[in-house]
Amino acid sequence: MKKIFYILATSVAIFLGSCKEDEAKPSKSEASIHLTLGNPSNARIDENTPENYLMSISQYALSYNSTKGHANWVSWIVDNSWLGSVDRTDNFRPNDEIPIQWYRVNHYDYFSPPNGTTPTGFDRGHMCPSADRTKIRDDNSATFLMTNMIPQAPRNNQQTWASLEDYTRSLVGANSNMGAYVISGTYGTGGDCPAGKFESLQRGKINVPERTWKIIVLMPLVNTGSVFAPLGTIGDDATRVNNNTRVIAVDMPNSQTINTNWRTYRVSVDFLEQKTGLDFLSRVPQSIQDVIEARVDNL
Numbered sequence: 001m002k003k004i005f006y007i008l009a010t011s012v013a014i015f016l017g018s019c020k021e022d023e024a025k026p027s028k029s030e031a032s033i034h035l036t037l038g039n040p041s042n043a044r045i046d047e048n049t050p051e052n053y054l055m056s057i058s059q060y061a062l063s064y065n066s067t068k069g070h071a072n073w074v075s076w077i078v079d080n081s082w083l084g085s086v087d088r089t090d091n092f093r094p095n096d097e098i099p100i101q102w103y104r105v106n107h108y109d110y111f112s113p114p115n116g117t118t119p120t121g122f123d124r125g126h127m128c129p130s131a132d133r134t135k136i137r138d139d140n141s142a143t144f145l146m147t148n149m150i151p152q153a154p155r156n157n158q159q160t161w162a163s164l165e166d167y168t169r170s171l172v173g174a175n176s177n178m179g180a181y182v183i184s185g186t187y188g189t190g191g192d193c194p195a196g197k198f199e200s201l202q203r204g205k206i207n208v209p210e211r212t213w214k215i216i217v218l219m220p221l222v223n224t225g226s227v228f229a230p231l232g233t234i235g236d237d238a239t240r241v242n243n244n245t246r247v248i249a250v251d252m253p254n255s256q257t258i259n260t261n262w263r264t265y266r267v268s269v270d271f272l273e274q275k276t277g278l279d280f281l282s283r284v285p286q287s288i289q290d291v292i293e294a295r296v297d298n299l
């Protein structure tokens with residue numbers, strides 16, 4: 001008995017010792033409430049994967065691609081607990097959390113095409129929208145980090161994309177008992193704006209995406225008896241997704257020729273998984289993924 005205790009105690013001591021060694025390096029959590037339904041590319045906080053680097057803050061989580069100069073995907077929760085009345089902070093700025101050896105995209109870079117002379121006219125398009133983070137100023141400010149931006153055709157950003165953002169908030173805003181898990185990103189190279197078609201900006205440091213996509217999973221909030229609990233605060237939301245869960249997925253051209261009706265761009269999640277190589281909703285049981293990822297929203 002004594003011997004067993006000794007072995008156990010020694011193992012625990014070694015285990016604690018090795019933890020301590022890890023803690024000497026700056027350690028950040030890879031867990032996030034925004035990734036409750038899955039981490040689509042299994043992104044990690046690992047500088048050896050510069051094209052799939054996890055950046056997680058309290059407002060959203062993303063996979064950063066340092067070759068493209070923008071995220072592969074950004075994932076966030078939106079429900080009424082994130083919505084309030086603070087003004088847009090409009091403080092577009094580089095993200096200082098990007099490892100120092102990689103280029104940090106700046107707020108003016110989108111105005112510089114490959115030859116560095118003519119302004120291109122791409123919008124600094126939010127993935128997690130400013131208007132989804134209006135409860136407190138810090139939350140809104142976090143959406144203006146350049147890691148949350150893509151070079152987006154103004155007509156896509158200001159019309160089609162914006163109207164889907166508005167529609168989403170109309171479903172989850174005040175007096176709603178719904179919330180949403182949202183994931184958005186891009187694929188491909190080459191988009192157009194009023195100044196013409198471009199494949200990259202700032203002498204090749206920033207990829208101009210060809211397509212923009214988004215997935216919205218609508219979830220009822222848990223009724224605690226007195227209040228509806230915000231998403232991510234009670235239990236595991238992945239276990240509450242079922243075959244009837246409404247999922248809206250869209251795939252849009254990053255182009256000035258875009259149709260302004262977002263509904264015309266609806267696709268299945270399966271289609272987006274095929275186009276992007278990502279695995280969405282991976283924490284949802286496979287049999288349920290099989291049903292909800294094959295369906296195209298038609299409400």
Ligand code: MN
Binds near residue numbers: 126158
């Ligand atoms: Mn926008």
Ligand code: MN
Binds near residue numbers: 273281282289293
């Ligand atoms: Mn999936």
